[in-house]
Every structure is written in C-alpha cells, then in structure tokens.
C-alpha cells in the first residue's frame with residue numbers, strides 16, 4: 001500500500017509541469033534551503049518517506065528534523081540549513097513538493113527571501129486558489145491523506161505544519177477534504193453527506209475514506225455502520241493499526257449493550273436489562289435474540305403491550321422463531337391484562 005503511494009508520488013513528480021526557467025536562476029543562493037529563510041516549508045510524511053526510499057533513512061530523518069525546525073538542548077536549531085544542501089540540492093530529483101514549487105509560486109501575504117532571483121517572476125496565489133494554481137497540488141492531496149494513516153509517527157510529527165492535517169490547507173473542491181472540514185467543525189451530518197456522495201462517485205472508496213466514514217458513524221452513535229466502514233478500511237489497509245483498533249472498539253460498542261443486557265436479565269434486574277437490550281436492538285435491529293430477551297424483560301416488568309411486537313419481531317428470524325412463537329402462544333392463552341404464562 002505505502003509502496004504504491006510512493007510510486008504514485010514518483011509519477012506525479014515526473015508529470016508535474018512547472019513554469020520553464022532559463023539557466024540556473026538560483027546559482028549560489030540557498031536562502032530557501034535555510035531554516036530561517038524558507039519559513040513556509042511544508043513537507044508531508046509521504047514526501048519524507050519518498051526521500052527515505054530513494055536516498056536512505058538518515059536523509060529522511062534529517063530532513064524531517066530540519067523541516068520541523070527541531071532545536072537541541074541549548075535551544076539552537078539542529079539544522080540551520082537543509083542537511084541536503086551541498087552547493088545545490090543534493091537530493092534534487094527526490095526533493096519535496098514544496099521545494100519544487102518554491103520561487104515559482106508565492107502565497108499572497110508572504111515574501112520570497114531577499115535576493116531571490118524569482119522575485120517579480122513568480123505567480124502569486126490566494127490560499128483558497130492554491131489547488132487550482134499550483135501544478136500537482138490537487139493530485140497530491142489524496143496521496144497525502146492516504147499516507148497520513150500509514151505514516152510512522154516520527155515522520156507524521158516531524159513534518160512541521162504538515163499538509164495532511166492542516167485545516168487551513170483543505171481543498172474546498174474536494175469532497176473528502178470538505179468532509180474533514182465538517183468533521184473538525186463538529187458538523188457530522190454534513191461530513192457524512194460528503195463522504196457518502198464521494199462513495200457514490202467511487203464505490204470502492206479508499207482506506208482513508210472508509211476510515212473517516214467509520215469515525216463519522218462512531219460520532220453519530222451508529223456503531224454497527226462504523227463496524228462496516230472500519231471493516232472496509234481494514235480490507236484496504238490490513239496493516240494500519242488505527243483502522244484495526246477502531247474496528248475492535250466499534251465491534252465492542254455494538255456487542256457490549258447486548259452482553260450487558262443479558263447479564264442484567266440473568267440477575268433479574270429488569271429495568272437495566274430493558275435499557276441495555278433496547279440499545280442493543282437499536283444497533284442491531286435484525287438480532288432476534290435481542291428482541292426476544294428484551295421481550296422477556298418487558299414481560300417481567302408487566303409491559304405486555306410492548307413485549308408482544310418484540311416477540312413478533314423475534315418470530316421473524318430463524319434462530320429465535322421457535323422460542324418466540326411459543327411465548328406468543330402462551331401470551332395468547334393467558335389473560336390479556338395479566339402476565340404471559
């Protein structure tokens with residue numbers, strides 16, 4: 001999975017059409033390769049992993065440290081300039097996306113470093129237009145999202161204000177990014193609509209989309225649907241720890257009320273049993289055992305009117321049909337207002 005994303009990034013770099021420049025405009029300048037000169041560096045975990053794959057682990061680790069502007073015990077920058085600068089970029093073919101576009105493009109309200117030879121020739125963009133203006137940025141977004149679930153924590157954390165997580169940099173023309181914005185804003189229904197619309201367009205989805213859908217279903221208190229979504233995410237990303245953990249948690253949430261309800265039933269704690277089993281049935285409306293057990297709790301509480309439809313429901317499922325019909329028969333034989341025999 002992660003190898004596939006690295007290959008997709010490689011293709012993206014190869015196909016990226018940057019504005020043509022004559023000669024080497026940078027010459028001996030390396031202002032944007034210093035921690036103080038290039039303050040807008042944003043390097044994602046995927047780009048770091050790509051450098052690690054192509055150049056080696058130390059190359060990625062040191063670049064991560066530089067991008068995060070890590071400081072040593074004395075408070076000094078570990079890398080005042082990029083560890084890969086050696087009279088030019090030492091990892092030019094594998095350099096991160098932001099190194100590729102720097103100079104050619106400038107966000108409105110920011111400045112290129114003093115003396116940068118691109119000054120006056122760069123294309124200015126407003127942040128909301130970033131994905132339309134900067135070549136490759138829009139295609140990069142889904143790769144970054146997918147990889148954000150696979151990234152080693154060191155890379156995910158070290159990537160500074162990484163492109164994966166920053167809400168300021170969501171692509172408003174991308175439904176999955178819009179869903180992330182809604183999710184962060186607590187608008188779970190809107191996040192759900194965006195994700196379902198995306199899955200209508202692309203039914204196979206991606207690990208990230210199913211994982212996010214699982215989170216949204218969890219927040220909307222729909223654990224059975226969360227199980228389904230996390231299950232799909234795990235199929236697409238079998239090694240992804242969070243998908244597995246979320247699947248386990250959702251499974252526990254779906255089964256816990258049923259188990260608790262049964263426990264209360266055995267202890268003859270009818271009210272607690274009814275509350276838990278009603279919740280269990282809400283989560284799994286096609287579980288005949290929950291319906292049957294809830295009917296038992298209702299009958300024990302003298303709530304015959306509520307119990308009968310539950311028994312009828314349980315009679316509709318093969319595993320509980322026999323028991324439910326027997327109970328319905330004994331109710332039919334007994335006094336309508338009294339307990340069922």
Ligand code: SF4
Nearest residue numbers: 033082084085089099
């Ligand atoms: S990776 Fe290359 S272009 Fe980017 S900051 Fe380092 S030396 Fe400069």
Ligand code: SF4
Nearest residue numbers: 026029032103116117
């Ligand atoms: S892009 Fe500008 S600031 Fe960066 S090295 Fe080239 S000339 Fe210098």
